[in-house]
Amino acid sequence: xxxxxxxxxxxxxxxxxxxxxxxxxxxxxxxxxxxxxxxxxxxxxxxxxxxxxxxxxxxxxxxxxxxxxxxxxxxxxxxxxxxxxxxxxxxxxxxxxxxxxxxxxxxxxxxxxxxxxxxxxxxxxxxxxxxxxxxxxxxxxxxxxxxxxxxxxxxxxxxxxxxxxxxxxxxxxxxxxxxxxxxxxxxxxxxxxxxxxxxxxxxxxxxxxxxxxxxxxxxxxxxxxxxxxxxxxxxxxxxxxxxxxxxxxxxxxxxxxxxxxxxxxxxxxxxxxxxxxxxxxxxxxxxxxxxxxxxxxxxxxxxxxxxxxxxxxxxxxxxxxxxxxxxxxxxxxxxxxxxxxxxxxxxxxxxxxxxxxxxxxxxxxxxxxxxxxxxxxxxxxxxxxxxxxxxxxxxxxxxxxx
Amino acid sequence: xxxxxxxxxxxxxxxxxxxxxxxxxxxxxxxxxxxxxxxxxxxxxxxxxxxxxxxxxxxxxxxxxxxxxxxxxxxxxxxxxxxxxxxxxxxxxxxxxxxxxxxxxxxxxxxxxxxxxxxxxxxxxxxxxxxxxxxxxxxxxxxxxxxxxxxxxxxxxxxxxxxxxxxxxxxxxxxxxxxxxxxxxxxxxxxxxxxxxxxxxxxxxxxxxxxxxxxxxxxxxxxxxxxxxxxxxxxxxxxxxxxxxxxxxxxxxxxxxxxxxxxxxxxxxxxxxxxxxxxxxxxxxxxxxxxxxxxxxxxxxxxxxxxxxxxxxxxxxxxxxxxxxxxxxxxxxxxxxxxxxxxxxxxxxxxxxxxxxxxxxxxxxxxxxxxxxxx
Numbered sequence: 001x002x003x004x005x006x007x008x009x010x011x012x013x014x015x016x017x018x019x020x021x022x023x024x025x026x027x028x029x030x031x032x033x034x035x036x037x038x039x040x041x042x043x044x045x046x047x048x049x050x051x052x053x054x055x056x057x058x059x060x061x062x063x064x065x066x067x068x069x070x071x072x073x074x075x076x077x078x079x080x081x082x083x084x085x086x087x088x089x090x091x092x093x094x095x096x097x098x099x100x101x102x103x104x105x106x107x108x109x110x111x112x113x114x115x116x117x118x119x120x121x122x123x124x125x126x127x128x129x130x131x132x133x134x135x136x137x138x139x140x141x142x143x144x145x146x147x148x149x150x151x152x153x154x155x156x157x158x159x160x161x162x163x164x165x166x167x168x169x170x171x172x173x174x175x176x177x178x179x180x181x182x183x184x185x186x187x188x189x190x191x192x193x194x195x196x197x198x199x200x201x202x203x204x205x206x207x208x209x210x211x212x213x214x215x216x217x218x219x220x221x222x223x224x225x226x227x228x229x230x231x232x233x234x235x236x237x238x239x240x241x242x243x244x245x246x247x248x249x250x251x252x253x254x255x256x257x258x259x260x261x262x263x264x265x266x267x268x269x270x271x272x273x274x275x276x277x278x279x280x281x282x283x284x285x286x287x288x289x290x291x292x293x294x295x296x297x298x299x300x301x302x303x304x305x306x307x308x309x310x311x312x313x314x315x316x317x318x319x320x321x322x323x324x325x326x327x328x329x330x331x332x333x334x335x336x337x338x339x340x341x342x343x344x345x346x347x348x349x350x351x352x353x354x355x356x357x358x359x360x361x362x363x364x365x366x367x368x369x370x371x372x373x374x375x376x377x378x379x380x381x382x383x384x385x386x387x388x389x390x391x392x393x394x395x396x397x398x399x400x401x402x
Numbered sequence: 403x404x405x406x407x408x409x410x411x412x413x414x415x416x417x418x419x420x421x422x423x424x425x426x427x428x429x430x431x432x433x434x435x436x437x438x439x440x441x442x443x444x445x446x447x448x449x450x451x452x453x454x455x456x457x458x459x460x461x462x463x464x465x466x467x468x469x470x471x472x473x474x475x476x477x478x479x480x481x482x483x484x485x486x487x488x489x490x491x492x493x494x495x496x497x498x499x500x501x502x503x504x505x506x507x508x509x510x511x512x513x514x515x516x517x518x519x520x521x522x523x524x525x526x527x528x529x530x531x532x533x534x535x536x537x538x539x540x541x542x543x544x545x546x547x548x549x550x551x552x553x554x555x556x557x558x559x560x561x562x563x564x565x566x567x568x569x570x571x572x573x574x575x576x577x578x579x580x581x582x583x584x585x586x587x588x589x590x591x592x593x594x595x596x597x598x599x600x601x602x603x604x605x606x607x608x609x610x611x612x613x614x615x616x617x618x619x620x621x622x623x624x625x626x627x628x629x630x631x632x633x634x635x636x637x638x639x640x641x642x643x644x645x646x647x648x649x650x651x652x653x654x655x656x657x658x659x660x661x662x663x664x665x666x667x668x669x670x671x672x673x674x675x676x677x678x679x680x681x682x683x684x685x686x687x688x689x690x691x692x693x694x695x696x697x698x699x700x701x702x703x704x705x706x707x708x709x710x711x712x713x714x715x716x717x718x719x720x721x722x723x724x725x726x727x728x729x730x731x732x733x734x735x736x737x738x739x740x741x742x743x744x745x746x747x748x749x750x751x752x753x754x755x756x757x758x759x760x761x762x763x764x765x766x767x768x769x770x771x772x773x774x775x776x777x
Contacts, residue, residue, distance in 0.1 A: 001411075001472050002404045003701040009403070077403060292768045292775075296716045300691035303698040310405040324687050389680070396679035400659055400686060 005077070012078055016085045023054050024091055032090060034369070043092060045128065045170040051092050052125040061123055062099045069107045069115065070123045076312040080305075087258030097166065098122045098129040102175045105193065105242045109234035118173075118195070130168040132176035132196070132220055133243070135161060140390050142177070143188045143240065147222060149178040151229070151236075156180075156194065158202075158225040164384075168205045168218040171198045176222075181237050193239035195231040202226075210380075212373040213351060254322055255329035257302045263336045264295060270343050270367040281343055290342075294335055301328045320398035323391035330381035330388060337375040340368070348372045405697050411476060414458060414469075418480045421453055426484040428746050435487065435606035441564050446488055450519030457517040459494060464502070464513050471638060475645040475700045482649020485746075485753055487607040489522045489561050495642045497523035497569055499635030500586055504623040512588070524565035524591075525639070526556040526612055534762040536571065536629055536636065537581045541614065543572035543621075550574075550587055550621055552595075552614040560760070562610035563600045565591050570614070571632070574625055581629045587619035594618065605753040630707065637714040638703055640761050644696040644721040647757045651689045651724060654732040654750045658682060661736055661747075678735060685731045688724035695720040712774060715767035721757070722764040729754035 005013065028047055055061045063079045065071030074082070086093075103122050106114055121127040138145040147160025158178055168174065176194045184190030196203065202225035207215045234242050268291065271282040281287050305325055341348045347361035348371055362369050382388040396402040407415065425445060434442050450456040458473040460466025467473070474495050481488060493516055501509040501516075515521035532538035541554025552572050562568060568589045576583030589596060595617035598610040623631055659682060662673035672678055695717040702713035729751040733740035736747050758764070 001407070001697065001701055003698065005403050288772060289768060292771050293719075296719045296768075296771070299698070299716050300695050300720045303694040304691050306403060307405045307694045307697060310403060313404070314406050321690075324690060328687065328691070392680045392683040393676070395683045395686065400679075400682055402659070402662065402673045402679050402682065 005081075009077055009081065013081050013085065016082055017089075019058060019060075020085060020089045020091060023058075024089065025050055025054070028092065045167075048092055048095055048170075049125045049128075052095055055094060056123055056125055061094055061125075062103060064100075065103060066107065069103075069119050076309050080309050084258045087256060088262065090259070090262055095125065095128060097131050097175075098125075098127065101131060102129045102173075102195075105175070105233060105245060108245055109193075109242055111230075113230070114195075114233065127172045128167075128170045130165050130171035130174045130198070130218075130220075132162040132165060132174045134164045136163055140387055142243070143191065145177055145179060145191065147176065147178045148182070149180050149192060149194060149227070151180070154229050156192075156227045156229065156232070158194065158196070158222045158227055160222050162220040162222070163218075164208070165205070165218045165220045166216060168198070168220050169207065169215065171205075174198050174203075174220065175233075177239050177243060180239075184237065188240040190237055191239040191243075192236050193233045193242040194227050195233060196222075196225065196227050197231075200225050200227070210377065212376040214373070214377060216377075255301055255305045255325040256333060257298065257305060257329070260298055260301075260329070260332050260336055263333070263340075264291070264298060266367045267291065267336060267340055267343065270340065270365055273365045273367075274343055274345075287339075287343070290339055294332065294339065297328070297335075298332055301325070301332060304328070320394050323386075323394045326385065327382075327388050327391050333381055334378055337371065337378045340371045341375045344368045344371055348375075405694075407472075407476070411469075411472060414455065414473060415476045415480065417453060418455060418477055419483075421448070422480055422484045422486065426486055428484075428749075431485060431606070432749075435602075440602070440608045441487055443564075446522065447519050449488065450517065456494065456519055460498060460502070460513060460517060464510060465517050466513075471641060471700045471703045474638075474642045475696065478642045478645035479649040479652075482646035482651075482753075483653055485606065485650070485749055487561070487564070487605075489524065489564055491639055491642050491646070492525045492561055492565070492569070493521070493523040496525045496635050496639045497521075499638045500569065500622050500631060503631040503634065508620075509622075520566070522564060522566045523569050523588075524559050524562040524567075524610075525636075526559045526562065526568040526570045526589075528556055528558050530555070530557050534766045535579065536632060537579045537584055539571050539573045539584050540578075541570065541572040543574040543585065543587055543619065543625075545574070546618075550619040552587055552589060552617045552619045554614050555611070556614075557611045558609050559612055560603065560609045561607060562591065562598060562612060563608040567591060568596070568612065569622070570619065572619075582626065584629050584632070585625045585627075586622045586632055588622055589614070589617050589619045603756065605756050606749060634703075634707070634710070636761060637710055640714050640718050641696065641699045641703055643757060643761055644692070644699060644717050647721045647725055647754065648689070648693050648696050650750050650754050650757065651692060651728045654728050654747060654754065655682070655685050655689055657745075657747045657750070658685065658732045658735050661739070665737075672735070681731055681735065685728045688727045692721045692724040708774060712771060715762075715770045718762055718767040719764050719771070722759075722767070725754040725758045 052061065060072060060082065062070055063072040063074050063082055067073045099122060103119065106118050133142060135145050135147060147158065147162065149156040149158045174196045176196050177191050178194055179190050180192040181190030202223040204221040206219045208217045208219060209215055210217060268282065271287060272280050274281045308321055348368065350359045350362065351373060358369065457466035458469045459471065462468045477490055481490060498513060498516060501513050512521060527536060529540055541552060541556065544551045552570055554572060568591055570587045570589050571584055572587055573583050574585065595615045597613045600608055600610045603609050662678060663671050665672050699713045699717035702710055732747050733751050739745055740747055742748060
């Protein structure tokens, strides 16, 4: 047992740190410092792509991919270090739906032509992907989806509605689960996986404004959209297999420990600036205890992630345990944003406003900028990617055998 | 960064697990704790002679097997699984920890006796007014001839009835709560001026209130060095206790899962109810994090004091909370069966409950973390 990174791993971490320090765009950093939160995804498309392209040039955009398709061949520990250092530096995230979600499906199930065309364009950032899974009637129960694809010669005709589609307004392509066999015995068996050009006639993207005022998610309407059969991944009616593979894939940084550590640091700075009754909030025993408790919870998550990583290094693959990281990671993120809101008190009511400038309170306590919107937006984390209740179902079934 | 055991550590784990599986079955354990003596001295003898593991965490130079805190973690987790009441924590970890830090021929001699199974300790630090504070010591030590004379009162000294010697904290100088002036003394349990009032504890073990009246004692370490060595040894004890908790909690969860799958109500196993599934998942999550924090704290024991303190206290907070959540959940999901003395689960719950506050409660260790973080 050894807690320290090896000399080689430390050298690698140094390399990653200096890369980020030297290459992260200063104008992006400036905007983030002014309260734009990359996790809220309220940057412009170009902001994401700028960093994506810089990382792609370095060859680090898809570390977990097989080397032949552009992966790095890193160990799980190296992948972890890379993810953690990005979190520590609060970089904008790499466009995840492209790299982490559709990429692995294409290299696992795609045809040689699909791999040759799509994979390089994912790496370069030329194609921005969105995920067409959820529907108004199919959320946690995804397999009950109704969007219909009917084969007509060398193409499918697709009709239906997808929803909660993150950043579809930026997307060049979308990967969709559609029903190709409504008569299948099990609802999971009649589903196919299609790649759809978002510029195809009949595709309409409509914004959904969330409670924090952001345009992050969308409805996607599909009306008689023609999709070439060559854009189907894997066999017809085998789409569920593709979707399931994702669940076991690339869980690195799902816990977002470093981002939460940064948030806790900001929270401590904030508590030291806010005064009530002649003492700072940081000196208030009740608030202090809350900070102590969340710090311990964050440590417990950090070392649980490292322990799982160590098991993965030792050849014991990651399993459903990743659900634990998702549950605890999001619970802690939400707790931290709750505490920030508690700290700000009624001053925390200010909507992040990019036009009028900062409130008087925000000028005194810069860490408080945008906290209420981050709190509101952050409710999503226990809902998306399989709600935390679904994650508990997964753990109950796959790990505890219930 | 590596949380895996070496093959030697794996072998240690297997051999102790095999031995305990054979010699510490639940029914036998219950017969033992209900007997007049309350324990079986030959078990400790066998651990020393037959398994030869009492030296596992000591260096080879001291006559040990060359291991360290990880070896104690392995043993304590296995002890937790069978609810062993053996004095590993007080003797090997705290006693051994104090002696290892004392560079003296007598220390090496005493370690030799520990490894041979002839010296068994109970850590006599608690006083009625002091709770978990190691510095708040009213028991006094006065130099007397070649040795020391101890006067005072300790209450709730866990395992004292099974010990050959007590490790007593006492003050020879300084005012109340002054860390300087507190040191640790070795007192033969059956010596003159040592009076024990023994009683059972709810986890099947025994404790005692101990009154010292001019008891002869031997100083361990330097009288004026302060409590750094004591604090370090107790931190090692806390980490070992966390490991015992992990063993206890693993059994609580495993028993609960098994019971929930077997027990049928409304025509189905109660495990089919989502509300129970999610509660068991939360027990699993708490346990997994307790395991991680225990490994982390164990590996951090050799770090500088500030890092060690933070790691150990954080681990005890996590483990204390997990002990409550898993323990209470296990009893609840067993229903009325969980309330019975017959079922092992109630005994694991009792041990988990005592571990919550042993060597410092959740609140105590939160406060200790806060001492080290400037507001």
